[in-house]
Amino acid sequence: MESGFSNGSNGNNNGAIAMASVDPGLVACVNGAASRMGWPAVQVVGTTFQEACTQAASLAPRVFIADIGPGNPEDLNALASLAAQRQQDTAIIVCAETLDPQMARTFIHLRIADLLLKPCEPGDIRKALKNATEARPGEEVTDAKIYTFQPVAGGVGNTVIALQAASLLRKKGRTCVVDLNLQQGSCAEYLDLEPRFHLDEVGQDPERLDKQLLEAMLSHHESGLVVLAAPPDPAAITSFNANLVTRTLDLAATSFDNVIIDMPRTWFPWTDSVMLGTDHLYLVCELTAPCIRQAQRMLQCIASRSDNQSSPRIIVNRVDNRKSAGCLQAEDAAVVFKDAYAGSISNMYKAVREAIDRGVLIETIDAKNSMLSDLQTIILPEEQPAHRRSLMSFLQPRRALQMAATSA
Numbered sequence: 001m002e003s004g005f006s007n008g009s010n011g012n013n014n015g016a017i018a019m020a021s022v023d024p025g026l027v028a029c030v031n032g033a034a035s036r037m038g039w040p041a042v043q044v045v046g047t048t049f050q051e052a053c054t055q056a057a058s059l060a061p062r063v064f065i066a067d068i069g070p071g072n073p074e075d076l077n078a079l080a081s082l083a084a085q086r087q088q089d090t091a092i093i094v095c096a097e098t099l100d101p102q103m104a105r106t107f108i109h110l111r112i113a114d115l116l117l118k119p120c121e122p123g124d125i126r127k128a129l130k131n132a133t134e135a136r137p138g139e140e141v142t143d144a145k146i147y148t149f150q151p152v153a154g155g156v157g158n159t160v161i162a163l164q165a166a167s168l169l170r171k172k173g174r175t176c177v178v179d180l181n182l183q184q185g186s187c188a189e190y191l192d193l194e195p196r197f198h199l200d201e202v203g204q205d206p207e208r209l210d211k212q213l214l215e216a217m218l219s220h221h222e223s224g225l226v227v228l229a230a231p232p233d234p235a236a237i238t239s240f241n242a243n244l245v246t247r248t249l250d251l252a253a254t255s256f257d258n259v260i261i262d263m264p265r266t267w268f269p270w271t272d273s274v275m276l277g278t279d280h281l282y283l284v285c286e287l288t289a290p291c292i293r294q295a296q297r298m299l300q301c302i303a304s305r306s307d308n309q310s311s312p313r314i315i316v317n318r319v320d321n322r323k324s325a326g327c328l329q330a331e332d333a334a335v336v337f338k339d340a341y342a343g344s345i346s347n348m349y350k351a352v353r354e355a356i357d358r359g360v361l362i363e364t365i366d367a368k369n370s371m372l373s374d375l376q377t378i379i380l381p382e383e384q385p386a387h388r389r390s391l392m393s394f395l396q397p398r399r400a401l402q403m404a405a406t407s408a
């Protein structure tokens with residue numbers, strides 16, 4: 001697999017992270033963070049916590065993540081002995097279920113780099129890793145939340161949804177849309193912006209891309225939205241350096257609070273690492289049986305890829321709430337996709353067309369548009385009134401799509 005969101009410019013990070021853990025969820029989470037930082041996969045050491053500490057002392061990794069159980073004095077002693085022997089630059093990050101006063105005192109004495117209480121969010125782990133390895137004393141490293149949208153078929157509304165998501169998230173922090181359809185993107189077009197990500201300047205030498213150059217290549221929309229998009233070139237058959245993609249996203253992630261990625265439909269060598277470094281991955285489809293089957297294939301494909309442990313969720317777009325016999329309904333998709341079903345977005349033909357034609361956000365046309373509230377329910381569920389959140393539990397199964405699902 002290609003490296004993650006960083007090009008590993010911190011030097012040689014081989015054997016960068018060693019870990020004592022029997023929690024596969026936590027290991028996957030740390031691997032996602034490592035990928036995004038351009039570091040190799042984490043090395044889980046030892047069969048017991050104490051053995052792991054002994055092995056880490058001789059491995060001298062850049063970071064040791066200690067997933068420690070509650071109050072076992074021998075585990076604390078093993079960690080203390082590792083801390084006493086560790087090389088100057090091995091940072092210790094502790095992940096614990098609970099924290100009693102004895103543990104807290106020990107961790108302070110051991111001068112650990114960070115302490116995370118389980119369950120840990122991928123963002124917390126990334127931040128802890130970055131702070132432990134990149135921050136200067138007293139400095140906090142910022143790290144964006146990454147939202148990635150990938151279409152399962154052509155024209156399903158991926159770009160419209162990505163821009164709309166950015167419009168909702170920009171109210172919560174600095175937000176940048178990155179159009180990874182590097183040859184035929186439409187993000188800039190839909191907002192009537194001049195695309196300024198000139199790949200000819202950096203394509204062959206991604207190292208040239210730094211924060212300042214990235215800043216110069218951003219397009220600014222009147223709404224405050226910031227877009228990174230390359231001028232479309234329908235005839236281009238260039239294959240892009242994966243390092244360019246990962247470096248671009250890494251830089252964007254350090255400059256913004258939210259990064260929204262509009263992914264191309266085609267699978268590229270960098271697709272897995274973008275997905276793995278993502279906090280929220282959405283696959284966008286339409287409510288037709290072929291499209292739903294295609295979404296199922298995508299889910300299966302991602303689940304089967306050993307270097308991609310992301311958890312995609314499905315958004316069904318352009319749903320017409322007028323019930324029409326013989327056509328699939330949103331509740332059918334909920335049945336098929338089960339936990340992977342994120343929700344549906346209403347068909348808002350007039351508002352969406354007008355927004356695209358005028359190069360504005362949909363909320364400028366109609367702030368109470370149900371497309372916006374549908375998407376808000378999906379990406380910011382905590383901001384929804386309770387009655388909207390519980391709507392999903394009333395959805396009823398339908399046979400037609402269950403049959404489509406089993407035959408796929």
Ligand SMILES: Nc1ncnc2c1ncn2[C@@H]1O[C@H](COP(=O)(O)OP(=O)(O)O)[C@@H](O)[C@H]1O
Nearest residue numbers: 151155156157158159160318346347348349352
């Ligand atoms: N929820 C929606 N309601 C009505 N039209 C939509 C909706 N979402 C997308 N569209 C329309 O679908 C077309 C394709 O959208 P686009 O975002 O370009 O798809 P993709 O990026 O998947 O190719 C556009 O013309 C857009 O106006």
Ligand SMILES: [Mg+2]
Nearest residue numbers: 158159181186
């Ligand atoms: Mg598109």
